[in-house]
Amino acid sequence: MSTTIAYPYEENGYTLYSTAYCPFAQRARRALSAAKVPYKLVEFDLQNKPDWYHLVNPQLKVPALRTPDGTILIESLVISEFVADQFPESQLIPTDAIERAQLRLFVEIFGSRVSPHLFGSLRAATEEAQKEHVDKLLAGLREVNDELVKQWPRSSGNGGPFWFGNKISLAETSTAGFVNLLAGPKHYRGLAIPETDEYAAYHKWVEAFSQHPAYTESKLSDKAAIVALKKFVADA
Ligand SMILES: N[C@@H](CCC(=O)N[C@@H](CS)C(=O)NCC(=O)O)C(=O)O
Known part of the structure; x- marks a missing residue:
């Protein structure tokens, strides 16, 4: 048969x-x-x-x-x-219920305060609306930064540089794709993430996962991200 x-x-x-x-x-x-x-x-x-x-x-x-x-x-x-x-x-997620909730909150910040403004900045047709989204995107990244500053002294944070100490976890696997796509707002909307204290933990965290094979094997080049995002750009 x-x-x-x-x-x-x-x-x-x-x-x-x-x-x-x-x-x-x-x-x-x-x-x-x-x-x-x-x-x-x-x-x-x-x-x-x-x-x-x-x-x-x-x-x-x-x-x-x-x-x-x-x-x-x-x-x-x-x-x-x-x-x-x-x-x-x-060990992609902690076993403790509170730590699991804290990891999910971290992922949620990307879902509700980073991603909507990443795409919003591209879709916005006026310069004023684009700037508003870029400002909100930066505010979202400062929230990510502040969450890492709170997380690293916790036992699950273990000093960083990943959310879960020295291990990659769902905190990175679920969010790194959005960091990769920031190449779009950088190219189309002039987004610049300052190298200041407000973003220091964010930069340290990005640097840590950027070397990890789970990130690099499916990472898009900046050029590929810019091309892929073109269809969202209001005035491209
Ligand atoms: N909430 C879904 C969203 C998935 C989603 O929107 N995927 C897009 C591509 S990034 C898609 O498949 N869109 C269908 C299409 O473009 O035809 C998830 O987290 O998996």
């Missing part, structure tokens, strides 16, 4: 459906990579989605993760927490 595979996946393994420039897809890739989980990467262009993709995710969004038992998971943070739960030895 022959079986038809309606969409590509790794038999008895993990398959991640992804798009290179998507910061949400990068979350899932980086969680898998930081946990050293082998997986098959199925990458495609969102403008040219394969016909079979609705069988994987009817919402037609990336990322999606197919697990060895055939379960399909969607939503980047859900996938990331699944990886952390399934591979606890990777």
Whole structure:
């Protein structure tokens, strides 16, 4: 008897459906990579989605993760927490409930105070609106900085330079993609992140994860990020 595979996946393994420039897809890739989980990467262009993709995710969004038992998971943070739960030895998230909440708050700052203004600054049509978003983006990055300043003296912070001391965790795998995309507002809107005390912890943290293979293997060059973000730019 022959079986038809309606969409590509790794038999008895993990398959991640992804798009290179998507910061949400990068979350899932980086969680898998930081946990050293082998997986098959199925990458495609969102403008040219394969016909079979609705069988994987009817919402037609990336990322999606197919697990060895055939379960399909969607939503980047859900996938990331699944990886952390399934591979606890990777210590991608603390075990203590308060520390877990503190890590989730850190990720949330990127979701609600960094990412909206990163994209908002590009989409804004007037110089005034662009400047307002750039100012709010900088305020969001100062919040990230201040959260690290609070985190590092805690036992889970252990002095940094990662959120979780000397280990990469979901705090980085879930947010580094947005740091990578700051190349867009820098290029299109003149964003400059000052080298002052207000941003010192932020810069130290970025420098730490920038060397990590879980970041570098799916990092976009500044040029690629600028090209990928062009479609969001109101006046490009
Ligand atoms: N909340 C979702 C957001 C995923 C998302 O918006 N992905 C975009 C690409 S970055 C997408 O697949 N868009 C569908 C399309 O452009 O057709 C998650 O965190 O996974």
